[in-house]
Amino acid sequence: MIRAGILGATGYAGQQLAWLLFRHPHVKIHFLSSYNHTDVPFSQIYCQYEGFIQDLCIDIQSIEEHLSNIDILFIALPHGKAFPITEKALAYGVKVVDLGADFRLKSTEIYKAWYGLDHECSNLLSSAVYGLPEIHRIQISQAQLIANPGCYPTASILALAPLLKHRLIDPSSVIIDAKSGVSGAGRSANIATLFTECNESIKAYGVAGHRHTPEIEQELSLIYGENLHVSFTPHLVPMNRGILAACYGKLLHKLTQEELYEIYQFFYKDEYFIRIVENLPETRWVRGSNFCDIGLRVDGRTGRVIVISAIDNLMKGAASQAVQNMNLLFGIREIEGLELLAMIP
Numbered sequence: 129m130i131r132a133g134i135l136g137a138t139g140y141a142g143q144q145l146a147w148l149l150f151r152h153p154h155v156k157i158h159f160l161s162s163y164n165h166t167d168v169p170f171s172q173i174y175c176q177y178e179g180f181i182q183d184l185c186i187d188i189q190s191i192e193e194h195l196s197n198i199d200i201l202f203i204a205l206p207h208g209k210a211f212p213i214t215e216k217a218l219a220y221g222v223k224v225v226d227l228g229a230d231f232r233l234k235s236t237e238i239y240k241a242w243y244g245l246d247h248e249c250s251n252l253l254s255s256a257v258y259g260l261p262e263i264h265r266i267q268i269s270q271a272q273l274i275a276n277p278g279c280y281p282t283a284s285i286l287a288l289a290p291l292l293k294h295r296l297i298d299p300s301s302v303i304i305d306a307k308s309g310v311s312g313a314g315r316s317a318n319i320a321t322l323f324t325e326c327n328e329s330i331k332a333y334g335v336a337g338h339r340h341t342p343e344i345e346q347e348l349s350l351i352y353g354e355n356l357h358v359s360f361t362p363h364l365v366p367m368n369r370g371i372l373a374a375c376y377g378k379l380l381h382k383l384t385q386e387e388l389y390e391i392y393q394f395f396y397k398d399e400y401f402i403r404i405v406e407n408l409p410e411t412r413w414v415r416g417s418n419f420c421d422i423g424l425r426v427d428g429r430t431g432r433v434i435v436i437s438a439i440d441n442l443m444k445g446a447a448s449q450a451v452q453n454m455n456l457l458f459g460i461r462e463i464e465g466l467e468l469l470a471m472i473p
């Protein structure tokens with residue numbers, strides 16, 4: 129059995145991960161940790177797990193003494209909180225999957241510019257692998273430290289990768305217009321995510337400055353083979369879960385929709401979790417699952433292609449992608465524990 133610990137299990141991403149690991153046939157949860165709910169049963173914080181996950185949440189400060197008893201540590205903490213514990217866990221030979229952003233960006237200057245924090249573990253950045261299995265599968269399987277991607281970057285990169293890999297669009301023309309459910313903002317109290325502040329309303333935020341922009345650019349530049357910039361605008365929509373990304377690019381050659389569908393189907397032909405769909409994706413079709421659904425349309429009038437992708441931000445955008453990465457790290461079936469997950473329309 130793989131012995132796992134979760135730091136930040138009481139957050140939205142952490143609790144979703146706890147449930148996936150609890151049901152995983154090869155995993156035993158060794159500890160769940162919390163910042164504000166120490167010694168409280170997990171099932172009292174998330175009552176849907178009553179009768180299943182009864183563990184007491186341990187104090188985040190005390191987890192060092194548990195490192196010798198686990199094989200993998202999942203970190204689901206706010207940005208800037210993963211540094212010291214990651215170093216300690218790796219020193220114990222524990223594999224680490226960080227669901228936050230602390231190891232996603234390869235440049236410490238870019239991290240500082242977008243997160244406003246000094247990077248405390250620049251020595252680990254060259255060995256950290258960006259955990260998007262459909263793009264970096266081999267590197268993930270050989271890594272010790274995985275930087276689990278952000279939710280918007282997961283949806284955006286998967287939607288645009290075939291177009292940029294095959295150089296089918298002008299890289300300077302890329303626009304990503306994305307919408308997220310409110311759980312993407314986490315469980316901590318925040319006026320912007322109060323029911324009355326975001327129900328029955330849609331708003332753009334982080335315009336021309338959202339911190340997922342450099343993450344998307346870093347990964348799309350790698351795929352394209354040259355540095356590129358994107359315009360990325362996220363929106364908060366009044367639903368609990370889900371991300372829908374509409375990605376635009378100017379086609380460099382005349383291609384029909386059918387030809388582009390064939391290119392996408394071939395690009396993702398071996399990917400269980402990517403579904404290329406004729407009907408445009410909707411968040412309800414991927415809710416509770418690790419799927420990323422992708423559909424597209426060619427606008428012959430403007431010469432643009434519009435690719436739409438949908439994921440569940442707490443699943444493929446966070447927890448189930450972390451499990452997919454763990455499966456690769458331990459050489460077990462990539463879809464183990466992730467197939468037939470409830471899809472709740």
Ligand SMILES: NC(=O)C1=CN([C@@H]2O[C@H](COP(=O)(O)OP(=O)(O)OC[C@H]3O[C@@H](n4cnc5c(N)ncnc54)[C@H](OP(=O)(O)O)[C@@H]3O)[C@@H](O)[C@H]2O)C=CC1
Nearest residue numbers: 136138139140141163164165204205228312314315316446
């Ligand atoms: N929500 C999402 O859709 C996604 C989230 N992520 C990333 O996952 C990580 C967790 O996000 P999410 O679950 O949404 O966040 P939440 O705010 O819901 O949870 C944060 C967790 O961290 C703990 N915590 C809060 N403050 C501190 C602190 N100062 N020091 C140590 N621990 C602290 C909380 O403990 P307590 O409950 O006891 O307060 C809780 O367990 C973040 O890095 C986020 O960016 C990534 C992709 C998607």
Ligand SMILES: CC(=O)N[C@@H](CCC(=O)OP(=O)(O)O)C(=O)O
Nearest residue numbers: 228229278279280308309312313
């Ligand atoms: C709706 C909402 O607020 N979403 C979050 C993104 C959540 C995510 O993917 O997070 P990390 O990069 O923080 O891990 C945001 O825009 O900041």
